[in-house]
Amino acid sequence: MYSQTVMDHFRNPHNVGKMENPSGVGKVGNPQCGDEMIIYIKVENNVITDVSFETFGCVAAIASSSMTTDLIKGKTIEEALALSNKEVADKLGGLPPLKMHCSVLAEDGIKMAIEDYRKREEEKKNEQKI
Amino acid sequence: MYSQTVMDHFRNPHNVGKMENPSGVGKVGNPQCGDEMIIYIKVENNVITDVSFETFGCVAAIASSSMTTDLIKGKTIEEALALSNKEVADKLGGLPPLKMHCSVLAEDGIKMAIEDYRKREEEKKNEQKI
């Protein structure tokens, strides 16, 4: 049912764990659907230098989290925002139709984390202004 | 589905064939139901001295004809009239419920043949009177 790549990422997920002092955090999904994902990013000079995640969810959710975080590590904010769930699923060797939403969740998680980072930056600027 | 006795009578039916100069003939059943039976009796001094049959029908119909004719051979008219289909079926070691009507047919055949005999006797008497 799952591709070999999905199972590899599920077995040994990359970038697992809570991050100390992240630049941005994205929390998506809800336990009603059985999936919840928190993405942490560290940004320096517009580049995502570190990324990690915590996921409550199925095999596809965990593998999508792992793959997505891999894919955006070292990328610029703009590059990361351009990442689509389709790309994540493709890199994973495909996902069962019923599980495609897990890759959407991961994409949303990254967007949310970047949004959070931008908001924080905005706030910092505002604070500096004051 | 059929008892051993039924099969024995079916395999080697007794009293088969058309009778020359019968005292009475009973014809019952109809081909729509898949059964037709002709019973021939020879009566002397109120006793059925000979009996035979011709049957178009299933195993149960042929076995019932054979058994019934066996049972009334040598009996008085009154004894023959007292024969019930239940008795025929019992003697055959039972019949499947759907096939009980075959034993009824045989009983009816005998009754009809006796009736025919009596009518002929009546006619003979009337002829003598004239």
Next chain:
Amino acid sequence: MEKSVYLDNNATTKVDKEVVESMMKYLKDDYGNPSSLYTLGQNARSAVEDSRKRVASILNCEPRDVFFTGSGTESDNIAVKGVARRYKNKGNHIITSAIEHHAVLKSVEHLAKEGFTYDIAKVGEDGIVDVDHLKSLIKPETILISVMYANNETGAIQPIEEIGKIAKEREIYFHTDAVQGAGKLTLDVKKLNVDMLSLSGHKFHAPKGIGILYKRTGINPIPLFHGGHHELSVRPSTENVPYIVAVAKALEIAYRDIDEHRAKQTMLKERLKAGITKNIGNILLNTPDNSVFNTLNISFVGIEGESILFSLDEFGIAVSTGSACTSGSLEASHVIMAMGRDHTTSHGSVRFSLSKYTTEEEIDYTIDKVKSVVEKIRKISPYK
């Protein structure tokens, strides 16, 4: 009883050894539930989906249009009742034929109790549906036509392609009960112009208790069962994996070797027909020329079928009278009656149905025994 000559292959068939072997693995070892996600379950899932593909390739359709059911009767019922009930807002009229199997006829009669109306297309003396009559029965509110592919009693092949074309023109759903066509005629659903087609495994050397339903994508019969998501909810129930593997294998074998089967059985059927015709008088052929290659139905005038059947059984020969599927009732075969035969003739009809296992020696033995049995029973009968 030493000898055993099985000539009732339209009633059921011997399961092919190759078929038994193909299913044993799923009966004994790979016993997982195909809905289970772990390896043992997914092995079973693969077997089911692989079987579906094999069947689809013989039907010339998409695998997703193939459904596994519990019998031919079930397939017929899903198709007929399911489609009628789903599309009743489009119209409430159904057309079927006078020679259908009870699985279709009784389904249609039942639908009449739910507010549907129906008409029955006549057959000619040859037992073949009168297409002009069928055409004349079509009304604006006709939503479904169900006509069988080959008749189980006579073997008569029905004009499915032609009826399919008519149905398509009028936008009427068309189902064929192809149970007796499997392994004998093409099952190419595109060529046949059918929207739905029913099969039963035990008529082509798979076990009893497995059916196949083809339905074109876009047709959504209301299911008979509600439950889980199995078979796209068209037929929920944990999948009968061994029999699914078996039925796919059996269908494959049937078409792999069909030329050989056709040649041999056609020859044997002709031999049987010639032998009986030459040796026994006062018979009536109930099987037309345009018939499946394994079936020969003959009425022995003046005697009744059951007594022939039991007499032949004494010699180890298995045949049927009327349809085996309709025994339990005492009515004369509705199929033979529909052909305009009288009651006596109908009651005297005997069906010989061959299979790939039938031999020439068996046929000769049968001719001999039929001759003596008919003579003996005719002696008892008032009709000589």
Next chain:
Amino acid sequence: MEKSVYLDNNATTKVDKEVVESMMKYLKDDYGNPSSLYTLGQNARSAVEDSRKRVASILNCEPRDVFFTGSGTESDNIAVKGVARRYKNKGNHIITSAIEHHAVLKSVEHLAKEGFTYDIAKVGEDGIVDVDHLKSLIKPETILISVMYANNETGAIQPIEEIGKIAKEREIYFHTDAVQGAGKLTLDVKKLNVDMLSLSGHKFHAPKGIGILYKRTGINPIPLFHGGHHELSVRPSTENVPYIVAVAKALEIAYRDIDEHRAKQTMLKERLKAGITKNIGNILLNTPDNSVFNTLNISFVGIEGESILFSLDEFGIAVSTGSACTSGSLEASHVIMAMGRDHTTSHGSVRFSLSKYTTEEEIDYTIDKVKSVVEKIRKISPYK
């Protein structure tokens, strides 16, 4: 994968060797159609009727009240839809419970589209039907109550006798889906006060694709299939003789050895429960004390079931999360939710279901692997 520990026996079971052996004769040699009158057919008929008697003796009923169907789902559907449709003039209200299998729940929901109304009896936190609540739902127009015997996910045993008594007093037909009770609890229909009872072979070491329906004489469900006279027309289709023989044999074996099975599996279930409870924190038991002896359902808080399932599969251990029969949907188990658990807990529920083949060594191995798997997945989870 070297090791193979099958702990998903509520999803399906391995077919017993004795059962496979019992059916082979009918698969290979005695292949006649039970409706056929000749010897080969009558041999098959005897096998079917003999099997019916064996089942009847375990259900403590008349053989004529036992019907063979194609699955548990089919039996449930015949009982629920068939009785509702037949007796709708008496009333149009149905009561069922919140934890039924979809075969019952979806049937009832479908009936709602045909004009029936229904109410759902609640269960307590222990997953056992609240009889007072059920009683309060009864209306004058209630014609049918359907409550399962033991739940497939939690193993909770339902108060069938008690509900049966209430139903009898009010003259309401009572059906129980006893699929998960077979081989574990008594199936004496008189003791259970049931009018109808459904079973599925593959839950007690018979193959998938054979079901049993008990119905009391005098109840006449409208059949789902119409066709021949098989199974008194309650379930027409050529009988699946090998599986009928198999299911009777399997039921016999299950009750022949039930004391032994109960003792052993009760011990193993307790061992599994103790092992998990001692070694893993933050768990929630979903199986009450009053449960079938083979089932243990536990929620591992903070993690999701599918990921546990696949991780255990790597170690050759087969378990399920939610019901295997309801996979294909992404919803949390309706059964665990009905017990008042929150979504996270429901998604984290894992069912271990044992069989007579389960060993102590397998249980110890499982405890060990569950521990490491849960620890590993919890590390990934935001809920610790």
